[in-house]
Amino acid sequence: MRNTIIVTVLLFIAVVAASIYYFSDSSSKQETATKTLQYLPADTYFIAAFRNNETTDTIFQNFELFEAIQGKQDFDNLKTIKQDFLSAASIKGKVQDVEVILTYHPTKSGIASLYTVGLNEKINDKILEVLFQGVDKKYKKNQTDTLGHRIYSFDKGIKDSVLFCTLHENILFAGYNPSIIHQVIDKSVKKLDHKQIEFFISQNSKNTPLSLYFSNNQIAALAKKIMRSKFGMYLNQIDSLQGSTAWNLNFKDDALIFKGETQLNLNQHNYLQLFAHQSPQVQTLANFLPKNTSSYINYSLSDINSFHRSLSDLFTYRKEADKIKSHQKLIENEGKVIFQTDILPLWNDEFAIAELDNENILGLVSLADSSKFIETSKKISSNQGDDIYQFDYSNILYSSFGDPFKSFQRPYFTRIGKVLVVANQTGVLRKYRQAYFDNQMMSGTAIFKNHTAIQSNRANVTFYIEPETAKNTINNNLKSEYAKNFRDKELFGYQNFYSTSLQVSGNAGGFISGFYALYKSKNRFGGTAAWTFQMNSKLINNPWVFNQTENSKFILVQEQDHTVYALSPSGKELWKTLFQGEILGQPIQLQDRSILLNTRSRLYRFSPDGKLIPGFSVALPSNASAGLTLTNFNNEKRIYIPCSNQIAVYDLTGKKIEDWKNPSLNSKILFDLKAATIANQNFIIAGTSQGSVYFFNEAGTLIRKEELNVNGQTLKNPIGLITTSDMKNSFVIVPKDKGEVIKVPFEGDPIKLKIGDWGTNFTFNFEDVSGSADKDYVVLSDNNLSVYNQKDSTKYFAYKFVDDVSNRPLFFKVTNNNDLVAVGTDNRMIYIFNEDGLVRNGFPVEGMSKFYFGPIDFGNNSSYLISSKRDHKIYVYKF
Structure with a gap:
């Protein structure tokens, strides 16, 4: 079917924009162009005006969109006109800050561009010849007389790069196809209609880099020019379209955006x-x-x-x-x-x-x-x-x-x-x-x-x-x-x-x-992977970034067979080893740069070069259900690991703490344990799936147990913690269904609060998303992401996903003030949200639900997305 061919018409518009951008000054003003436009042939495809300013020589010079859609040959010709002619010392003063018109026209052999420059003072052919003597000597200059006009040519010995130019009514017309110049000076050739010119000028914005104009019937004319077959049902709808269009450009480094009438x-x-x-x-x-x-x-x-x-x-x-x-x-x-x-x-x-x-x-x-x-x-x-x-x-x-x-x-x-x-x-x-x-x-x-x-x-x-x-x-x-x-x-x-x-x-x-x-800009955020790394199986954990030395970092990833890789910030494999089981929770890096983590069956501590610290790894007495918590009560560091309904405790040498009373809880501990010191008293806090909250001291003595009324619900979300200087105003946050949370004070009766409208299938996290002094309720339910203020339950923002989302949100501290919410959908799309609830620039990005977002090395303030795809590769994108 002959429908998608219209893309070439649309991309041709981008060619015009790219061409103009090479010249245009984003702060310049545009003026009327009645005088120059009236000489253009009626079948002109596109018209745009801009001013020739010195400040534009370097504007967008690295904008890769130019050469991509203009083509290398035409792009080089474009640079030639700017650098060798408009910027030539002899000509520069005559065209400085004047209006330039760029147009595209049909020819027998294809499509040609024409540059029209209205001079800022009156000259004749004799003066023009003197000016052209200042053009680079690498050009061989010739001239011919046609239709009572002198046409000059400049040849630098490269095929299809001879520039033709003529002076007509104190306007310079230049291009690489002389037939268009002949049409301009030939009075018998039908020219643009005055009503079309007036419409263009009336719509020509004074506050944008350029305005693009075309007669509507030229879209179909251009399509017929480049198509080998008849129109399909798309283009049939514009085949007889009459009238005019004028668009103003909004610049974006990885997109062309036009809006107008x-x-x-x-x-x-x-x-x-x-x-x-x-x-x-x-x-x-x-x-x-x-x-x-x-x-x-x-x-x-x-x-x-x-x-x-x-x-x-x-x-x-x-x-x-x-x-x-x-x-x-x-x-x-x-x-x-x-x-x-x-x-x-x-x-x-x-x-x-x-x-x-x-x-x-x-x-x-x-x-x-x-x-x-x-x-x-x-x-x-x-x-x-x-x-x-x-x-x-x-x-x-x-x-x-x-x-x-x-x-x-x-x-x-x-x-x-x-x-x-x-x-x-x-x-x-x-x-x-x-x-x-x-x-x-x-x-x-x-x-x-x-x-x-x-x-x-x-x-x-x-x-x-x-x-x-x-x-x-x-x-x-x-x-x-x-x-x-x-x-x-x-x-x-x-x-x-x-x-x-x-x-x-x-x-x-x-x-x-x-x-x-x-x-698909190489410079676009998330557009092209900075590097990739091939694994043998899928990524099963979120990647982590740790300090390798005092001035370098490394990336830790684990694949499905439990192999752990350490990668440099440039993607080089530093070392790999095999752990017994999947890493649970968040690994912790100690002051000596060694790393603590646990799998379901063992506790590990190893140095940044992958070597185990003496005394590790340690077999756990029963299977762990979540990651470890590290405390520093009374200047003594201890490791607490939830093992279903019990807690295993070790010191930093890997020795089990013998005086820990090892109590049994009434059901499975929810995620990691919480630690707090309030009014000089130390607490280890556990929430269970049956809705009980346990408060232990550092030796395992039960200080308090609060059995909550959760209506027989099995809880599945982590508890949160609010700490102050006194126990009555310090709380454990227990989320439950029907939009409710229970605030359990360290001293006093529980408080049930209605927060939102989520149902029974939801995820709940307690993190600082808003950047305020307090953490926020982050709820994902029925593909809706909502963030609530924990003080007054007002909603900071909400986002509805088109795709199903069954993965718990992730949180990354990219700034000093707040955590960024990140969500991986079931359809393998990764979203990063700013604190205002808007999707971060460059997202969503395709990737699996295990990922990392943030810096990956010292001295580099950029953030990177580390993710994977179904090809078992690690992809690292710079943002």
């Missing part, structure tokens, strides 16, 4: 015009598309009734109304279903079409009432088995929504909740249902999540494409020379775009529009 010719009849009087809506159908979607268009309506009236008028204009009515009459006679009163009310305000990587097509429609749809569909469809049906009558969807469903004459359909999914083959729908119920959806991918973060969340029409997924279709439909450029990863970088989208929203007969392209 699209003006339509209201005398034309085009499908997209049906949305011009709609208002933008939140679009949700993309969440129902499978992971192998290469492109889609999502449509949404604010007034579905006016849309249907306008669609009916369009059918009349196209002389299709009688055919449509005959189909509807057949449904009424045979199915006893009236189209206007029985079928149209079934639809909600959103629909979409999508192309998959194998070029199969899906259609989606939001249902207003699924139960009514089921009832009505029985009269107009046939059961094909496996929850798949086929419409018995033609053009039901085309009559309802128009052009997007023209290829679905009598489609098969299935229903997912309140969404109808249609296809022309039953096999496509069977694979779709399998992908949906296996949670293999596009909305769960890092590419889609990162792209939706930069585009608007409201629109009437959104076109989205992933070039990597769509590359086969793009290659098949581009003309050979353009397909070659698309595939060329050495000279171009088109396939390095993660994603691209175009959005339009109704605006009183016109459109507010935007273009978004996310690039």
Whole structure:
């Protein structure tokens, strides 16, 4: 199908932006360009204006997007004009701070660019010849006379790099294709319409680096120029589109973002015009598309009734109304279903079409009432088995929504909740249902999540494409020379775009529009792994970072066979060893840089070079249920390890503390033990799964036991601790279901508090997320992450995950003030949140749920994500 080819049109817009960025000054002002624009040919593809400032020589010079989409040859030509001509000593004064117009034009052999420079003082050809004498001597200069104008050429002996230039009406026109210059000076060549020029100038922002302008019909013209085949249903919607578009650029180091206005010719009849009087809506159908979607268009309506009236008028204009009515009459006679009163009310305000990587097509429609749809569909469809049906009558969807469903004459359909999914083959729908119920959806991918973060969340029409997924279709439909450029990863970088989208929203007969392209920048946060390390099996613990020496660190990871690796900050293996079992809890590094940790069966202490400290490892008397706690009561360090319903205690030499009374608790200890000293009294605190809280002293004597009323619930979350200078205001926090926590004071009666609305299946942590003096309640329930103030139970922030999340959040102290919340979803996406609840820049990133985020070496303030994928590799990303 010939749909995804539109990506090349959109990426061409990026070429224009990249070109301009090489020249533009982000703080400069733009002025009107009526004089220069009036000489440009009418078939000009794109136009942009910027000022030539000295300060722009180094702006964005390392912005890799330039060369990726411009191509090495054109990028070198671009630099040549800036460095060898506009910056030449003899010419520089004549063009300093003047407005430059960059335009792109069709030629017989391809597409050519033209640079138009209005001079700041009047000169003639004689003066110009003198100025050109100051150009670098490496150029061989020639001149010819054409159409009463002198055309100069500058040749440095490199193929396709001869620059042509002429002076016309005190404006310099320069480019690498002389035919465009001939069109400029030829009065018989049709030029840009004055209304188009006025629109561009009126929309030309004074506060952005550049404004990009094009006539809407030139998008289809460009597509025809580069395509080998006819339009598919995507491009058919813009084939006859008239009017103009002007966009202003918002700069982002790893993306191109344009926003502006699209003006339509209201005398034309085009499908997209049906949305011009709609208002933008939140679009949700993309969440129902499978992971192998290469492109889609999502449509949404604010007034579905006016849309249907306008669609009916369009059918009349196209002389299709009688055919449509005959189909509807057949449904009424045979199915006893009236189209206007029985079928149209079934639809909600959103629909979409999508192309998959194998070029199969899906259609989606939001249902207003699924139960009514089921009832009505029985009269107009046939059961094909496996929850798949086929419409018995033609053009039901085309009559309802128009052009997007023209290829679905009598489609098969299935229903997912309140969404109808249609296809022309039953096999496509069977694979779709399998992908949906296996949670293999596009909305769960890092590419889609990162792209939706930069585009608007409201629109009437959104076109989205992933070039990597769509590359086969793009290659098949581009003309050979353009397909070659698309595939060329050495000279171009088109396939390095993660994603691209175009959005339009109704605006009183016109459109507010935007273009978004996310690039695989090497400099993008999390874009490319700084290094990888191959393991033999999967990572089973969160990686840890410890001090190796006084000025270096190392990374500790453990894989499934319990092998432990020590890696340098650059990814070099320092040593490896085998532990007896999986590491539990958080290892602790001591002052001598040795590391304490325990597995289920043993206690380890080893130096940063991997050698065991004498006396270790130590066999535990019974299996540990969580990681150790280190105390320093009375200047004596002790190690406390929860072993189901008992506690094992050791000193730093690995010797068991004999005077520990080794009491038995009533049930399994929840996670690690807590230690506190309040009013000169030392405490070891344990919470149990049956809802009891035990307070021991350092010798194991039971000071207090509080049996809580948890209504028979088995507790599964760690306890929290609030300590002050007195026992009445120091608390153990015990989370329970139904949004409640119990505050157990060190002295006094327990206090039950209602905090939120979570149910029985939740995770609870007590960590400092907000950066305040107090720790916060962090709750993950039903894929909702919520952070509450523990003093007044107000909610700091909440986040709803699209994917299922069954993993407990992680916490990383990247700043001195607070912990960052981190979540790994079941769909292998990693999120890092700032204290304001916003997803940190560069996230989500694809990776398994065991990971680390923070610094990895001294002298390097950057944070790194250390994670893994299903290939059993460690991936380290710089942020």
